[in-house]
Amino acid sequence: MRNRAGAVDPVLLALVLGGLLLIPLFLGGFGGGAASWTVQTVLDGLDVWFAWRLARHPDVPAIGRRFWGAVVAACCASAVGDTYQTLLTYAGAGDQVSVVQTGFVVTGMIIVLVATLRHPLGGEGRQRLRLWLDAGTVLTAVAVFLWYFLLADELRGRQAIDRWAAAATAVVMLLIAFGVLKLVLSGTAPFSRAAGVLGSLGVASTALSASVASVLTSGDRPPGVMYLAQLIPCVVMAASFRLQLLQTRPVDPARGRALRQRPSVLPYLAVIAVQLLVVNALRDGGPDLRTWGVAIGAVAITALVLSRQLSAVRDNEQLLTELDRQREWFRALVQNTSDLTVVVRLDGTVEYATPAARRVLGVPAEELVGTSLHDRTHPDDMPTVRRHVAWQAENPGQSTGAQVRWRHADGTYRWLDLISTDLSRNPHVRGVVINARDASEARALHDELQRQATRDALTGLANRVLLQRRIDEAAGAPDRAPVSMLLIDLDGFKAINDRHGHHAGDQVLVIVAERLGGLLGAGEMAARLGGDEFAVLLPGTGPREAAALADRIAAVAAEPMLVNNRWLTVGASVGVASGRPGEGDRLLREADAEMYRRKHDRKAHQTSLR
Structure with missing residues (x-):
C-alpha cells in the first residue's frame, strides 16, 4: 500500500470525497459557522495523527523525525485554537474570531516556519546562499503581486490594522509554502515531492483564502464561499500528510543527489512575472502607491537575481579552474602510468x-x-x-x-x-x-614454482605430490574405468653409484626416465618417488595391458646405456596392481609388494645360476 502512493488508500479516498461533499453542503446553505469550525477541528485532529505517525516512523531519519515532531506541535496548537473557537461558536459568540484562536494558530505557523528554515538545505557556502537568494526572489515577487492586486487599495480605512494583520498572516503562510517547495527542490526534504507540492498548494491556498475571506472581500459575498475558501485548503493539507505517510520509505542518497543537481526555475519565473507586472502598472496610468510598490519590488528582485548570478559566476569560475586542474591531473596519470x-x-x-x-x-x-x-x-x-x-x-x-x-x-x-x-x-x-x-x-x-613443487628436479618427471594429485583426480572421475599402477625399482643401481660415482648414477636415472616417458601414452604419467624408485599411473588400463607394459619397461630399462664413455646396464623390478578409481593407496601397496616379490625372485634366480 505504501509503495503505491495511496492510489487505493481508503483514508485518502475518504478525504477527497469528504472535500467534494463540503461544496454542496456549504453552497446550499446547510452549513454555517459552527459546522465550518467543527470540520476544521476534525481536520486538525487528522493532521496531528498523521504528523505524529510520521514523527515515529522507522523509515524516517532522525533529522526528519525532528521536523515532523515540530509539525506535530504546530498542528496541536492549531487544533487547540480551532477547538476553542468551535466551542465559542456553539456557545453563541457569533462568527467573530477570538484572539485566543488567532494566537494558537499563529504560534503553530511560527513553529512550522522555524522548522522549515532550520531544516538543512544541503550544500555549503555559496550553494546554500543561492538557495536563500532564490527564496527571497520568489517571496519578493509574491509580495509585489499581493501589493498590486490586493493590499495597495485595501490597506486603508478604519480597519487598516486588521487588514495589515491578515496580510502579514498571508505572507507568513506563503513563506512556509515556499520553504516547503525549496526543501523539495533541494533534495533534503523530509517528505516526497508529490506530498510537498500538495502541502505547499494547501498552505498557499490557506494564506490567500484567509486574507481574502477575513478582510479583503466585500461583505455581500455568500458566507458559504468563504467557509469553503478556508476548509478546502485544510483538506488538501490533510491529504498531503496522508500521502506522505503512504510514500515514506528508506532514504535513497542517490535520489537526493539527483534532486540537488536539478536547478530551480521558480526565481526566473518570478522575475519575468514582476517585469510583466511593471509594464502593466505603467500602462494603466501615472505613478501612484500601487505603481511605486511594484517598482520598488522590481528593483529588489533585480538586486537579488544579480546577487545570485554573481555567486553563480564565481562558482563557475572556480569549477572551470578545478576541472582544468583535474583534467591535467588525469592526463598526467594516463600518460605516465605503466598499466x-x-x-x-x-x-x-x-x-x-x-x-x-x-x-x-x-x-x-x-x-x-x-x-x-x-x-x-x-x-x-x-x-x-x-x-x-x-x-x-x-x-x-x-x-x-x-x-x-x-x-x-x-x-x-x-x-x-x-x-x-x-x-x-x-x-x-x-x-x-x-x-x-x-x-x-x-x-x-609462478609456473616455475609450480613446476618445482610438482616435478622431480633431476629427471623432470612428476614427483610424489603430483602423483597423489592425479590419483585423487582419477578417483573423482565420473566414469568407473579400471586403473593400474606400476612400481619400478632399479636393480644394480647401487653398484653403479659405488663404482662410478653419483654423477654417473644421476645420468642413469635421467636415461631411465626418458625411456619411461617414451613408452607411455596420453593420460598416463610416470613419477619418480625417490632414489631409484619410479611409479607409473595408467588410467583406463586393465591388468593384462598393465602386465604387458611392465614387461616392456623391464626390457627397455635393461638395455645398455652409454655413460661417461662406458656402457652400463641396470635391471628393473616392476610390480603391477589393478583396481578401480579411488583405490590409489591399495594399488600402491599391492604394486610395492609385487615389485619386491619380483626383486626377490630375480635375486633367487641369479643365486641358483651361480
Whole structure:
C-alpha cells in the first residue's frame, strides 16, 4: 500500500470525497459557522495523527523525525485554537474570531516556519546562499503581486490594522509554502515531492483564502464561499500528510543527489512575472502607491537575481579552474602510468585505450581502438573470458579480476592481470573499463614454482605430490574405468653409484626416465618417488595391458646405456596392481609388494645360476 502512493488508500479516498461533499453542503446553505469550525477541528485532529505517525516512523531519519515532531506541535496548537473557537461558536459568540484562536494558530505557523528554515538545505557556502537568494526572489515577487492586486487599495480605512494583520498572516503562510517547495527542490526534504507540492498548494491556498475571506472581500459575498475558501485548503493539507505517510520509505542518497543537481526555475519565473507586472502598472496610468510598490519590488528582485548570478559566476569560475586542474591531473596519470586502461563495448570492441598500450602490447593506442580484444585473446583463455563476462552481466557495476593472455605486436602472448568493471549502464561511460597489468614475469615465476613443487628436479618427471594429485583426480572421475599402477625399482643401481660415482648414477636415472616417458601414452604419467624408485599411473588400463607394459619397461630399462664413455646396464623390478578409481593407496601397496616379490625372485634366480 505504501509503495503505491495511496492510489487505493481508503483514508485518502475518504478525504477527497469528504472535500467534494463540503461544496454542496456549504453552497446550499446547510452549513454555517459552527459546522465550518467543527470540520476544521476534525481536520486538525487528522493532521496531528498523521504528523505524529510520521514523527515515529522507522523509515524516517532522525533529522526528519525532528521536523515532523515540530509539525506535530504546530498542528496541536492549531487544533487547540480551532477547538476553542468551535466551542465559542456553539456557545453563541457569533462568527467573530477570538484572539485566543488567532494566537494558537499563529504560534503553530511560527513553529512550522522555524522548522522549515532550520531544516538543512544541503550544500555549503555559496550553494546554500543561492538557495536563500532564490527564496527571497520568489517571496519578493509574491509580495509585489499581493501589493498590486490586493493590499495597495485595501490597506486603508478604519480597519487598516486588521487588514495589515491578515496580510502579514498571508505572507507568513506563503513563506512556509515556499520553504516547503525549496526543501523539495533541494533534495533534503523530509517528505516526497508529490506530498510537498500538495502541502505547499494547501498552505498557499490557506494564506490567500484567509486574507481574502477575513478582510479583503466585500461583505455581500455568500458566507458559504468563504467557509469553503478556508476548509478546502485544510483538506488538501490533510491529504498531503496522508500521502506522505503512504510514500515514506528508506532514504535513497542517490535520489537526493539527483534532486540537488536539478536547478530551480521558480526565481526566473518570478522575475519575468514582476517585469510583466511593471509594464502593466505603467500602462494603466501615472505613478501612484500601487505603481511605486511594484517598482520598488522590481528593483529588489533585480538586486537579488544579480546577487545570485554573481555567486553563480564565481562558482563557475572556480569549477572551470578545478576541472582544468583535474583534467591535467588525469592526463598526467594516463600518460605516465605503466598499466593499460581500455574501455570496451560489450562485444569486446575497444573504444578507448591509454598510451600504455604501446608498452604493454607493442601497439599504439590509436591502432588498438576499433579492434576486438576477443581476437587478441589466446584461444585457451576464451572460456575464462566468457565466464568473466557472464559474471559481470549478473553483477553490473562491480569489479572482478582474471588473468589471460593477449597477443603482443611481435606475435607472442603476454600474461596480463585484468581488473574490469561493467559501467555500460553509466551514461558517461557506456562500456566495460579494464585495467591491465603485464604479469608475464610473475606468471613465469609462478609456473616455475609450480613446476618445482610438482616435478622431480633431476629427471623432470612428476614427483610424489603430483602423483597423489592425479590419483585423487582419477578417483573423482565420473566414469568407473579400471586403473593400474606400476612400481619400478632399479636393480644394480647401487653398484653403479659405488663404482662410478653419483654423477654417473644421476645420468642413469635421467636415461631411465626418458625411456619411461617414451613408452607411455596420453593420460598416463610416470613419477619418480625417490632414489631409484619410479611409479607409473595408467588410467583406463586393465591388468593384462598393465602386465604387458611392465614387461616392456623391464626390457627397455635393461638395455645398455652409454655413460661417461662406458656402457652400463641396470635391471628393473616392476610390480603391477589393478583396481578401480579411488583405490590409489591399495594399488600402491599391492604394486610395492609385487615389485619386491619380483626383486626377490630375480635375486633367487641369479643365486641358483651361480
